[in-house]
Amino acid sequence: MANWQFGLVDVLDISVVAIVVYFFLSLIRGTRAVQMLIGVAVVVVTYQLARTFGLFTVEWMFGHFFSAFMVILVVLFQQEIRRALMRVAANPLSFTGSATDESIDSLVESAFSLVHRGWGGLIVIERETGLRHLFESGVEMDAPLRPDIIQALFCPDAPMHDGAVIMRRDGNGGRIVAARVLLPLAQANAVPGDFGTRHRAAVGLSEETDALIVVVSEERGEVHLVEGGQMGAPMTSMELREALGQLAVSSAKPAKGPAGNF
Numbered sequence: 001m002a003n004w005q006f007g008l009v010d011v012l013d014i015s016v017v018a019i020v021v022y023f024f025l026s027l028i029r030g031t032r033a034v035q036m037l038i039g040v041a042v043v044v045v046t047y048q049l050a051r052t053f054g055l056f057t058v059e060w061m062f063g064h065f066f067s068a069f070m071v072i073l074v075v076l077f078q079q080e081i082r083r084a085l086m087r088v089a090a091n092p093l094s095f096t097g098s099a100t101d102e103s104i105d106s107l108v109e110s111a112f113s114l115v116h117r118g119w120g121g122l123i124v125i126e127r128e129t130g131l132r133h134l135f136e137s138g139v140e141m142d143a144p145l146r147p148d149i150i151q152a153l154f155c156p157d158a159p160m161h162d163g164a165v166i167m168r169r170d171g172n173g174g175r176i177v178a179a180r181v182l183l184p185l186a187q188a189n190a191v192p193g194d195f196g197t198r199h200r201a202a203v204g205l206s207e208e209t210d211a212l213i214v215v216v217s218e219e220r221g222e223v224h225l226v227e228g229g230q231m232g233a234p235m236t237s238m239e240l241r242e243a244l245g246q247l248a249v250s251s252a253k254p255a256k257g258p259a260g261n262f
């Protein structure tokens with residue numbers, strides 16, 4: 001290989017490592033994985049010091065620890081590894097359609113119709129990451145996303161009111177594709193102390209996937225938008241419409257088919 005080719009390979013090599021490190025750090029930023037990473041770094045530094053200064057017993061102990069290191073890493077970071085793989089599989093370079101005004105309107109009206117009734121609700125918007133595996137915990141269905149149907153599902157006396165509804169965009173305002181779905185819960189400290197499992201479930205799913213989740217609090221009568229493990233401040237209907245519209249614009253690329261995404 002010519003010299004310039006070696007140079008190019010080195011640049012490519014370093015770039016890939018930099019991207020992977022950046023991706024990993026942005027994934028764990030603000031999560032409990034940071035503390036675990038610090039713990040792992042302390043163990044590695046202690047091991048190196050023990051080797052340098054010939055501390056036989058310490059080196060022996062940490063040597064055994066390192067023989068199981070890969071397994072320990074996988075166990076410690078299983079949640080982060082799962083999230084990373086799901087995001088890679090979601091293919092950030094792929095084209096997604098933008099949400100139509102109708103689907104945003106239906107969603108906002110549906111969420112605030114629950115507020116007016118004093119009921120809680122959890123509406124998940126599927127994007128690039130497929131959520132079909134969650135359907136098993138609930139009931140697969142196919143219905144238009146409309147305030148009356150959302151109310152029928154989340155009415156506290158209705159048999160289907162527990163859990164989340166999953167929606168997909170279509171050309172006519174969105175479709176409900178599953179109801180009574182159980183979502184993975186986030187750690188208790190991922191949401192402020194006075195929020196309960198409904199909000200933890202919203203944050204939990206958004207940590208693992210690129211889904212957007214609209215949570216309607218029964219106790220507070222508030223609506224929150226959850227994305228990427230973060231729950232925003234309570235929103236008015238106008239703010240929610242605007243936030244969803246911006247997310248639609250930021251992912252607005254040529255549509256690939258009828259089931260596009262926000």
Ligand SMILES: Nc1ncnc2c1ncn2[C@@H]1O[C@H](COP(=O)(O)OP(=O)(O)OP(=O)(O)O)[C@@H](O)[C@H]1O
Nearest residue numbers: 120162163182183195196197198199201217218219
């Ligand atoms: N893992 C889960 N996946 C989906 N929905 C869930 C899950 N866990 C709880 N829920 C829903 O949350 C409801 C209970 O909400 P809870 O009062 O504990 O939470 P909250 O965050 O305080 O919400 P709210 O402000 O509406 O009371 C349940 O009735 C159920 O519908």
